[in-house]
Amino acid sequence: MDTATTRTLRTGATIPVIGLGTFGSDRYGPEEVAAAVRGGLEAGYRLVDCAAVYGNEAAVGRAIAASGVPRDDLFVMSKVWNDAHDPDAAVASVRRSLRDLGTDHLDAVFVHWPFPNHHAPHASVEDRDRTARPYDHAAYTALWRALEGLVDEGVVRHLGTSNTTVPKLRLLLRDARVLPSLNEMELHPTFQQPELFGFCVDNDIQPVGYSPLGSPSRPERDRTDDDPVDVEHPTVLRIAEAHGVHPAVVCLQWAVARGQVPIPFSVKPEQYRANLEGALADPLTPDELRAMAAVDRGARLIKGQVFLWPGATSWHDLWDEDGTIPGGLA
Incomplete structure (x- = not known):
């Protein structure tokens, strides 16, 4: 890809x-996601x-191989889940x-x-995990050190x-x-996280x-005229x-023009093709970008389970100097 379709990371890559995106395990089976990949x-x-x-990496891996696209032409990312914050468990997760x-x-x-919070599959986002713990910087640093070892090994770039915050x-x-x-991080026109x-x-x-389109199909979205979802906002x-x-397409053009890397998810060919073509089309004008900036209303969508340990009431930034969280808040 040329410079018009890529961004440069701190390493020069x-x-x-x-x-x-490949998060579809709440609605689609692994093979359906893999077909979209x-x-x-x-x-x-x-x-x-x-x-x-997401529970579909094996199927996604088969889809990547079947696509015939050379591995060196791809940028493949994965994540360590909340039940694998122990350093050894994190390394095992990456190797898996x-x-x-x-x-x-x-x-x-x-x-x-x-x-390091873990909920059983299909648990309600309102459930509190009795084994969960708030953020601890020493523990997070130990996890990060283990991942640094994988960079040294060459299996992670x-x-x-x-x-995070x-x-x-x-x-x-x-x-x-x-x-x-x-x-x-969650980024869409009505939740821009400017700081x-x-x-x-x-x-x-x-x-x-x-969630670059504001996840309009999520059932918790408020779809009233006074508080529209992103793709129904009058400015959009x-x-x-x-x-x-x-x-x-406007949401994705805004995201690319702003400098973020959006990762929309769809299993429908007409949608994922239109997303790609639209994101790489002519950019929005400066006036349109200013209008899109005014769409922001702090409308966070992804909230709940990972913050809700016993006693937690808010996930805002209430940190001590050492990174611990006073009063068990996140």
């Missing part, structure tokens, strides 16, 4: 400006965002992902969430954080030997945005009409 790669995607907890994805290296490995990133940048190259986004950019951490609809495109 490049990452495509848009990728394929194979079709997406054949359509031109070169970035695949995976995770151990390598085996399942059928690759000798991963271009990036993320710590999926900064808290870059490390990334996910679902500025205070935690400050501590990691202070203490890490292998600095984070990416931070994956965290700006911190990442200022510190050479590439923002990767999940107006820009889409002016460009003659679907509102989802």
